[in-house]
Amino acid sequence: MTFTRRPDGELLIEEVSTSDLAARFGTPLYAYSRAGIESAWHAFDRALASRPHLICYALKANSNLAVLNLLSRLGSGFDIVSSGELARVQAAGCDVSKVVFSGVGKSSDEMATALEAGIKCFNVESLNEIDVLASVAQAHGVVAPVSVRINPDVDAGTHPYISTGLKENKFGIDTTAAIDAYRKIADSQHLEVLGMDFHIGSQLTEIAPYQDALRRLLLLCDQLQDQGIKISHLDLGGGQGIRYRDEQPIDLTSWAAAINEVLGDRDVEIIVEPGRSIVGNAGILLTEVRYLKHTADKNFAIVDAAMNDLIRPAMYDAHHDIVPVIEPAVGTPVAPIDIVGPVCESGDTFTKQRAMPPVADGEMIAFRSAGAYGAVMSSEYNSRPMIPEVLVDGDQFAVIRPRPTFDEMLNRDKLPEWMQD
Numbered sequence: 001m002t003f004t005r006r007p008d009g010e011l012l013i014e015e016v017s018t019s020d021l022a023a024r025f026g027t028p029l030y031a032y033s034r035a036g037i038e039s040a041w042h043a044f045d046r047a048l049a050s051r052p053h054l055i056c057y058a059l060k061a062n063s064n065l066a067v068l069n070l071l072s073r074l075g076s077g078f079d080i081v082s083s084g085e086l087a088r089v090q091a092a093g094c095d096v097s098k099v100v101f102s103g104v105g106k107s108s109d110e111m112a113t114a115l116e117a118g119i120k121c122f123n124v125e126s127l128n129e130i131d132v133l134a135s136v137a138q139a140h141g142v143v144a145p146v147s148v149r150i151n152p153d154v155d156a157g158t159h160p161y162i163s164t165g166l167k168e169n170k171f172g173i174d175t176t177a178a179i180d181a182y183r184k185i186a187d188s189q190h191l192e193v194l195g196m197d198f199h200i201g202s203q204l205t206e207i208a209p210y211q212d213a214l215r216r217l218l219l220l221c222d223q224l225q226d227q228g229i230k231i232s233h234l235d236l237g238g239g240q241g242i243r244y245r246d247e248q249p250i251d252l253t254s255w256a257a258a259i260n261e262v263l264g265d266r267d268v269e270i271i272v273e274p275g276r277s278i279v280g281n282a283g284i285l286l287t288e289v290r291y292l293k294h295t296a297d298k299n300f301a302i303v304d305a306a307m308n309d310l311i312r313p314a315m316y317d318a319h320h321d322i323v324p325v326i327e328p329a330v331g332t333p334v335a336p337i338d339i340v341g342p343v344c345e346s347g348d349t350f351t352k353q354r355a356m357p358p359v360a361d362g363e364m365i366a367f368r369s370a371g372a373y374g375a376v377m378s379s380e381y382n383s384r385p386m387i388p389e390v391l392v393d394g395d396q397f398a399v400i401r402p403r404p405t406f407d408e409m410l411n412r413d414k415l416p417e418w419m420q421d
């Protein structure tokens with residue numbers, strides 16, 4: 001089990017005491033369970049076992065090199081969205097031939113770097129991007145492997161910020177323009193048709209939108225087949241939701257069965273690009289209560305983590321379960337409390353009126369499900385150093401990104417030469 005409680009109520013991550021981690025490395029800090037990440041990856045691998053498949057972990061969810069390295073050891077591929085992410089994949093020793101490159105705004109430099117590295121596929125999102133990729137490939141004397149991201153116009157029934165499969169948003173090429181896009185690729189000497197992809201949203205809890213999207217792609221595949229264009233892989237994107245509160249996450253076995261039902265006996269490799277569902281539930285953010293503050297109307301706990309460390313509540317109004325590191329006695333009454341950070345912004349609020357057992361000054365609490373879109377979205381706003389990340393593996397643990405010193409932070413700024421007097 002990834003997270004358990006000792007008989008005395010202390011929260012453990014694998015076999016490691018979270019209070020120990022906090023005492024050793026200081027708070028706030030992120031801690032990830034290796035077993036948690038690996039078991040989430042294996043769940044995809046098992047679900048897709050009946051077909052040729054490749055899991056391309058979307059590293060924007062958590063791109064720490066240690067996380068990439070451990071996934072690479074399992075045989076994972078990777079979904080990147082920038083050449084910075086490509087550099088991470090390479091630095092972590094991952095197999096670049098299992099990399100797919102997503103994103104609506106790739107630069108020609110990014111394309112060139114990825115072509116030289118020898119990635120598996122470019123997931124293109126517009127006709128103009130196809131032209132640019134063709135000229136970059138020509139300049140490098142190579143043929144670029146291409147998949148077209150289709151906007152299947154399905155309503156993923158999810159949050160407006162993160163729903164990406166509707167025709168009014170910026171992602172992909174709609175089904176009517178797709179045939180032209182594939183003709184363009186097939187007609188270019190510098191491009192090669194490899195696959196077709198979609199990514200319809202994030203934190204999805206329904207299987208049906210994946211089936212709807214896939215059906216639309218298969219219609220396109222058939223039309224292309226008639227024109228002699230063969231699609232070798234179908235990339236179903238990521239987006240599988242996790243449990244933050246009471247969501248019922250997609251069961252991957254049922255999901256794969258539903259996908260297989262739509263696919264029938266088609267001979268095609270399946271690619272998936274899960275991000276959140278691989279790392280989300282494997283991580284926590286540990287923070288200490290600095291001050292309790294009682295006003296006429298409200299109780300506040302001011303903690304040492306802030307919106308710059310975990311922005312999801314401020315940005316998406318996202319819910320994270322918040323639990324005391326030492327579990328209170330059974331039957332301890334709960335009372336509503338606002339949990340806020342020290343940053344001078346009203347948005348620096350993790351939760352409002354959360355029913356919690358009483359917490360004390362100096363007490364340690366944990367934000368659950370913080371492994372995805374946590375550390376990667378953090379900043380140094382208020383000149384708060386990026387918080388450390390720790391990886392736990394059984395009874396071992398190691399810092400996989402240390403807290404920077406103030407010198408390291410400040411040395412990135414430079415005075416112009418003409419101000420150095």
Ligand SMILES: *Cc1c(COP(=O)(O)O)cnc(C)c1O
Pocket residue numbers: 058060061079102103199201202203237238239240273274275276277
């Ligand atoms: C963000 C993204 C993913 C991963 O999404 P999750 O919701 O984290 O699984 C996969 N593919 C593409 C193209 C993305 O933009």
